Amino acid sequence: MAIGRSPHRDLVKSAYIAWDREDWAEAGRLLEQAVRAAPDQRGSERLWFDAALAYKFLRDWPKAYELGREAAARSRRGAEDPAFWNLGIAATALRDWATARDCWAGYGLDLPPGTGEITADLGPTCVRIDTRDGQEVVWAVRLCPARARVISVPFDPGRRFGEIVLHDGAPNGERVAGGRTHPVFDELLLFESSPTATLAATVTARTGDDLRAAAEAFQLAGFGAEPLDSADVLCRCCSEGTREVADRFGAGEQQLLVAAPEERAVRLLDAWAAADPAARSWRDLHPAT
Template identity: 40%
Template sequence: MTADHDADGELLDDETLEKLQALEARAYAAFDAGDLADAAILFGQLVEWTPDIPHLHYMRGLAHKYLREWALSLQDNLRSEQLRDEVDEATAWNAGIAATGAGDWAEARRQWTRCGITLPEGEGPINGNFGVACVRLNPWSSGETVYMRRLDPVRARLENVPLAESGFRFGDIVLHDGASTGRRTHGEREVPVFNAMQRLQQSDMATYAVFVQCGSPDDIAALRAMTLPGIGLVEDWTHSVRHLCLRCSYGAPHQHDDDSHEDDGGWVRERNLGIAAQGRAAVEKLMSAWAAAGTGRTLDAIEHREHPQQGPQPGQVWWLGHEQADE
């Protein structure tokens, strides 16, 4: 504790101060263990006793942030801000994240300006170009990593076709955390990786798993170059998704008898594609046109499954990067 007076300005006796210090230790322990609801309650009890300590409001706001309770998190961070004599960047960033999650665009713009970030002029949602980065979807479970185009400091549009199991879609607008948890290569440079907090706006592009056979990379390039109404993006998952056999999981016909591997310089005829589209008819039309335009092109199956998004469970400390978690 950094104060020795209670809410009424009365001097705390040694016994009460010792109890509050023990309560603060319990609050931090609960937070560090991922017991966020308990942490929020315990920090709230501390705030009732000593309401003028800014870091206690900040910590309760941090617990509400990772519970994704945006209005409560914003309220705590604004109180933390009011109690400080100068700008605290961590408080401002968390207030900006909470305001964005709550859709309070005026407050979000105010906080980013306080952080020295230049924004596009206007009111309402910020639609700027803050560059390309990566985002870990569902960081509390599978943690699939995809690229995104950042619209503001913590809001972005997904640029890849995620696996349907993630519950996310190509073109979704997501809220991500402000602290990077790693780096990934994008072209010839590295870009930061952020944890996704939640989806803010769902895309109209559903995800279709499409299984084909073809003779060369030119066939896939030709497919990706085709444009049809209702098609958002075609992505070759054969390389990017390696932790499970997609064909087995979808029941698509194939055999595990091909010993050739592209990592060894060979071409695997069986390709697993992710196609973002507004409907199955658009995918069928695309694949029919592609198969008819070249020899040796075979469509094995088109599958579509919707999966609900799953939130974190109590006891998960999902917001840390690998280096922080190791510590």
């Protein structure tokens, strides 16, 4: 980070030493102290931005919002200035929809008009969510530039199909599916929980296409299903790189994770098995653990 001109140059220098060791609390405190002493001098917009960014890293949304407003006020609108994006994230975390909408416009995005919460369909993406044992990449649909709804079934039952997550603005990896490349965004927080718990059933499928039919039945009904065997365990380097992915549906007896109310799950599994009883069966539907 460049050190701007400041009457408290030592403060700024100490702030970026703390930054380099990822001591975000100390970096944010020192940057704010320095920039408030000379809020509008040349280069101050960088200090405001970095101070807000440090508090974003801390997930201190009120402070990131407060300092982010100062950074955005000193930034040019319509020029894809990241000050607007970071403030938009903080405003979204605080559910200040008017400020969030203004930030996306200030950045230069053209979103559907309206007021209040943004619930657009901005297409599929991937989100790296936090789990009990680490992290997991799931498929999602973007609702706004900073939020996405999970549309695959997480393998960790502590996370759920249908959750809405707040995610970062900079992609951290890519997934290639069907010839299309999708960014992977890191989760910042669970924005809205889902009532749909994950269930597990033992299914038997004669072919991979039979198992695919089960997953498609849940998807067509607005729910989710994932074969447990399709999980990929990746190192951090691979997860944050570019990776080709494809559906993996195998034959035989296996565990199928489903996201649907239990009664609906039973009906869907019964209908799937009844369509070809010689090739399909299921048993033992229970909460996933």
